Amino acid sequence: MITSVKIVTQVKLVPDAVQAPAVAATLHTVNGLANWVSEVAFVNGAPREYELRRHTYAYLKEQGLGAQVAQHVIKKVRDAYTTLHANIRAGNLGKPGSKRRRKAESKPVTFRPEAAQPYDDRCLSWQYDARTVSIWTTAGRLKNMRFACSPQALKVLQQYRKGETDLVERDGVFYLIAVCEVPEAERYEPDGFIGVDLGIVNIATTSTDYQAAGRHLNRYRKRQLALRAKLQKKRTKSAKRRLKERSRREARHVKNTNHVIAKTIVTEAERTGRGIALEELKGIRTRVRLRKPQRVALHCWAFAQLGDFIVYKARRAGVPVVFVDPAYTSQQCCECGHIDKKNRVSQSLFTCRNCGVVAHADRNASRNIARKGDAAWTAGRESRVPATP
Template sequence: MKLVVQVRLLPTPEQAAALEATLRAVNAAACQVSTLAYDQQTFRNYDLRKHTYTLIKDGYGLAAQAAQHVIKKVADAYTALHASPRAANLTKAGSTRRLRAASKPIAFRPNAAQPFDDRCLSWQIDARTVSIWTVTGRLKSLTFTASADQITLLSAYRKGESDLVNRDGMWLLMATCDLPDRPVTVPDGFLGVDLGIANTSTGTRHCGKGLNAVRHRNRELRRRLQAKQTKSAKRLLKRRRRKEARFAANTNHVIAKQIVTEAERTGQGIALEDLQGIRDRVRLRKPQRVTLHSWSFHQLGSFIAYKAARNGVALIHIDPAYTSQQCSECGHADKKNRPEQETFLCTSCGFAEHADVNAARNIASRGVAGWAVSHAA
């Protein structure tokens, strides 16, 4: 499996200026390659190289390998746009947003990330330094900092390209680590997880009042700042967006680790709902829509998936249809089983439980059935 390790660079002012000049040069070159690709409707990497390699190498002062990476970055961007709207962060075919994106060349921000391979970037992990190519010459002994776990991963498993990123004034390197696959342990039952608000079939509720209060406070502050429309309010919104994203990611990491640890401890697998397209399918009242759209359940699901694979825990995705209306005791499914949002009361057998815990139990039982079908001898 592949993991991305993020380390922070600690450049001097002169080194930071060289890195910034490099990003601006490669992204300006990428914009020119993108324009040529769009005008000539030529998007394959090899074909673009014939038309643009010499032009951007000489025109922007790029090294040979850097020029190759610029062309490949443009080709990959158009591949994502044409093949997968989701990968390109766009909506379904025919939408206004997608039509607008497809009607002009792809543009690259001046500080957009740039990949470097081992010819352009070398690591001296013991010394905590890297040597990286820039448009002003090669920077040697560029210091970076990382945790002990990150150093262990980099030393043992780093392989392939690393991306140079400038994020809010911080310089980062995203290094790819290729870990060996761990054999999946045959599960003794499944732990069902309701991703909507992170409940498990054991009755554990990971999304409590404290977390909801923080999300509500952030949402209200964001609403007030957006209503002001002043420059200072926009500056504050820009500063806060990373903070909220870090909070959500950290919360999801903690929840995912707890779920995977519990599954590994009990020898169970993990059953998750396949929620692809849920925002287009589900019709909810406004307060519930706010909760649904602000909860990054896709990120939580991806965190659980990679942590499970890393620990050899079985993982299966199931169809979530009617899991909230079906009784986990007798199997009776009916809308009337949900008299209230948080209450499940079976109209057939009288079984009562918190609605989301009941749904998680249904997910667990479907996980057992799905695993048996997919791994039948």
């Protein structure tokens, strides 16, 4: 059975002077009606999708929505409540009775006027050669609407696009975000593992001596933090708008940095025929106790995003990935295996109290992670010993 990796491909819509108002009005209309459906769901205790459809479908049709679009609006609302309840059960909105949780439970889910609206193939069709789309709007079907994207993105769309596509507006610009299912490459048997130590001072350090320094990113975040503080003091509408713009800009910058790092690590593993060993850091923010300045750095640390990027790029390339326990990787000597808290002299210096090895602390940790990855892979493989007759 061939498995696939789900990725999203974003293209920019380029509507003309007549098409742009129709697209904007469509988004505002469907999200306004989604807010009405959300109120109905809230009053009725967020029923199942079929029951919610019974309460709302006829009214949505009366407001001029097509059958498919009305179904998507109802499903979007139902999915939003499913996500809300999952976050509540997981404790992501605080403990029972907390202010944040009470606020989330006391009012209906709301949608911004520019929020994403899903489209299926009945509401949206693609003409790849002409780089145009035909899309449903409240003003009727709009044909020959141009879109722009890179040649690589166009190739992925042509070969692997499957499922729904979201229409979204950001800063007055319209985008289509399409789901693509890319087949995984066949996973090979690794000749050893590359250990990846994730951190804040150094974003990623590998056992092959590749190091992605976090100096530039940390300075960028510090500068953005100071600018946000200045804007927050103003409390004006323009300041709030600028805050949103800066927040999105910072997120894009961090995302691009993580993409570059992930691609470098996966390419090195594929070239050398090795696998990748990553630390299992889930829940680290709740496990560690830090001073206030350190908390800011920890909560800005996008280690989960970097890990996800490495995993999906590795799956596309057929590179094996294992997750290992990070316990004592920074205190254990990669040469003799001696574990001592005093071995970690400083953030960057590791000196073994047993054998005297001196090394960069992150490189030492990455080599320990590589060894653990090799052991985990060996332990997880199926036995090749013939069965006893």
